[in-house]
Every structure is written in structure tokens, then in C-alpha cells.
Amino acid sequence: MQNSDYLIVHKKILPEYFNQVIQARSLLENHEVETVTEAVKKVGISRNTYYRYKDYLFEISDNATSRTMTISLLLKDESGALTAVLQTLSKAQASVLTISQAIPVGGYATVLISLDISKMENTPDNLLKQLLKHSYVRKAQLDAIA
Structure with a gap:
């Protein structure tokens, strides 16, 4: 078995706040909001949750x-x-x-x-x-x- 630090899992089995972190990052990247505070308020998570997971969650493109x-x-x-x-x-x-x-x-x-x-x-x-x-x-x- 290969020892990897990364997994591909379906988001159905993950806590909802993981998806909300990705949504908040997307809002920031697309300039729909200006600050992290605005982004987390819009998706319904805390700033702490966002900063804890933002560097570890990624969406895989369909292409x-x-x-x-x-x-x-x-x-x-x-x-x-x-x-x-x-x-x-x-x-x-x-x-x-x-x-x-x-x-x-x-x-x-x-x-x-x-x-x-x-x-x-x-x-x-x-x-x-x-x-x-x-x-x-x-x-x-x-x-x-x-």
C-alpha cells in the first residue's frame, strides 16, 4: 500500500463545513466578497474554521x-x-x-x-x-x- 498524504473522497461523507470552506475560498477568489469575514459570514462558518482548513481542501476539476x-x-x-x-x-x-x-x-x-x-x-x-x-x-x- 502506498503511503500518501492525500485522499480523494466524496463530499457526501465529509462534514458540511468542509464544503463551506471551499465555497468561502471561491467567493474570495472570484472577488464576490472582499474579506474573509464577509466570505465566512455568507457561507455560515467561523473564521477559525476557514483558516484551519483552507490550505487542506481542494476541489478536483471534472476536466x-x-x-x-x-x-x-x-x-x-x-x-x-x-x-x-x-x-x-x-x-x-x-x-x-x-x-x-x-x-x-x-x-x-x-x-x-x-x-x-x-x-x-x-x-x-x-x-x-x-x-x-x-x-x-x-x-x-x-x-x-x-
Whole structure:
């Protein structure tokens, strides 16, 4: 049995507030509301519930041929670190859509990468584990999948 941090489950078996967290995030992303307070009030959950689960709940798109994944990485500020990450992504057949890198602070830089994973044979979880094997990757996190 493969040891993965991610599950795909039907929302029928989950508490309703999981769906409400996704609804609140959608309201914010679509600019239907301006603040988290407005979003959580509109869907009927607490701010605490929203912040507790917002980074862990994702909806999967029905369009399986154009799957996208967004990951955030914390990389050591070393020459070649981003290049090696991109090589790992390329070997996994993940096509880079966007890259956003922050200025390094305290020897580390935050990098946000959006990927087309429709041709990727590896699982998103295994890809993150491959990235974490590099000595310059301090953190690798799945932010969204659609």
C-alpha cells in the first residue's frame, strides 16, 4: 500500500463545513466578497474554521485532460536550486505554466509554481516527495489541484 498524504473522497461523507470552506475560498477568489469575514459570514462558518482548513481542501476539476497543480516551495538561496527543481519537474513530465519567486529572506526564497500535470505519470504526492529529496528544498506543499 502506498503511503500518501492525500485522499480523494466524496463530499457526501465529509462534514458540511468542509464544503463551506471551499465555497468561502471561491467567493474570495472570484472577488464576490472582499474579506474573509464577509466570505465566512455568507457561507455560515467561523473564521477559525476557514483558516484551519483552507490550505487542506481542494476541489478536483471534472476536466481531467487539463489538470493543473499549484505548489509552493521554500528553497535555499543557492545558485542552481531553482534549475534543479525545474529539471525534476521536467523529468516528471509536469509542464510549468507560471513561476513566481519572492526575494530571498534569511537564506530562503518562496517559490510558487503552477503546473500542467495532465501528462504526468507520477502522483502529485510522489512529485512533492521527489522535490523534498533535494537538499535545498526545505518545504514543498500542494496548494491547489484542479
